[in-house]
Amino acid sequence: MSLSQGGANLPDFLVDLYRPEALDNVGSTLAAVDARGTILWVNQAWHQFARDNGGQVDGCRSYLDGMAEPLRSVYREILETVLATGEVFEQDYECSSATTIRRFRLRVLPFPPAGLLLEHTPVASHPAPIGEPAIEALYLDENGYILQCSNCRRIRRPALPTESWVWIRDWVAHLHPRMTHGLCTACAGYYYRRRRRAR
Amino acid sequence: MMSMPLRILIVEDDRNSREVLTELLSDEGHTVDACPAAAKALAQLETTTYDVLLTDLVMPGMSGIELVRIGRTSAPHMRCFVMTGLHPVGDDPDVRWIQKPIDFDHLLERLGN
Numbered sequence: 128m129s130l131s132q133g134g135a136n137l138p139d140f141l142v143d144l145y146r147p148e149a150l151d152n153v154g155s156t157l158a159a160v161d162a163r164g165t166i167l168w169v170n171q172a173w174h175q176f177a178r179d180n181g182g183q184v185d186g187c188r189s190y191l192d193g194m195a196e197p198l199r200s201v202y203r204e205i206l207e208t209v210l211a212t213g214e215v216f217e218q219d220y221e222c223s224s225a226t227t228i229r230r231f232r233l234r235v236l237p238f239p240p241a242g243l244l245l246e247h248t249p250v251a252s253h254p255a256p257i258g259e260p261a262i263e264a265l266y267l268d269e270n271g272y273i274l275q276c277s278n279c280r281r282i283r284r285p286a287l288p289t290e291s292w293v294w295i296r297d298w299v300a301h302l303h304p305r306m307t308h309g310l311c312t313a314c315a316g317y318y319y320r321r322r323r324r325a326r
Numbered sequence: 327m328m329s330m331p332l333r334i335l336i337v338e339d340d341r342n343s344r345e346v347l348t349e350l351l352s353d354e355g356h357t358v359d360a361c362p363a364a365a366k367a368l369a370q371l372e373t374t375t376y377d378v379l380l381t382d383l384v385m386p387g388m389s390g391i392e393l394v395r396i397g398r399t400s401a402p403h404m405r406c407f408v409m410t411g412l413h414p415v416g417d418d419p420d421v422r423w424i425q426k427p428i429d430f431d432h433l434l435e436r437l438g439n
């Protein structure tokens with residue numbers, strides 16, 4: 128059995144919360160897993176990342192399969208704890224190649240008791256100071272504003288074809304004067320639509 | 327406890343926020359219209375009477391505060407709330423602030439008052 132290619136077959140615990148096409152248009156890699164860590168669904172960005180890095184999504188039955196011990200046990204415990212407590216887990220980690228330094232943030236969003244949504248997002252660390260026009264230009268939208276998710280504080284990169292949100296450390300601590308606030312797709316579903324199910 | 331159903335106009339340029347607020351307030355029994363820009367909201371205010379205007383602060387073309395002040399001329403009794411992720415100052419007669427990220431229970435409390 129292969130994984131669904133995109134959002135058409137979202138697991139039941141996400142169906143009421145997200146439009147399938149919205150999750151497929153998110154640049155962050157997303158995977159829905161069950162309580163044991165078995166991957167139920169991944170978005171297009173996850174497939175693309177796997178292809179770009181020589182991975183095989185279809186052959187990977189568990190989120191933990193690609194990890195060696197003792198990391199596998201640590202992450203198994205993290206998934207179990209997040210599901211049991213209902214508390215979101217976040218962790219920055221490095222995933223660099225020989226030529227590129229890359230940092231990511233993992234967010235684990237619990238949907239107890241059914242499963243979890245795992246989100247890997249790049250963390251940008253620009254060497255130039257804030258105010259540098261070249262850096263601002265990456266994030267200014269067509270109206271000259273910078274859109275920040277009011278929940279997770281990620282910044283949207285409007286020029287990219289998929290909906291892409293990036294953590295920019297300096298803009299978490301200090302608001303840019305052209306900042307406006309909205310919601311990223313993941314937070315809209317998790318922090319707001321989920322309450323409809325709880326009522 | 328559900329408050330009295332209200333007719334609410336949401337003005338928010340961010341699609342995710344606009345859709346979520348519309349869904350949640352509709353679920354609470356309110357009648358909700360939503361616009362992505364202040365210009366469209368002003369046109370809507372010309373044709374429909376609203377109990378509440380719930381607008382974003384930073385929007386292209388016109389800020390939420392300007393929208394409130396202009397909208398009030400045609401709807402003086404409409405209650406107006408401005409949503410912002412910045413650090414709002416205290417409420418004044420024209421503007422009541424709603425802090426983003428929005429605490430939905432708090433928003434419902436304020437709409438109920």
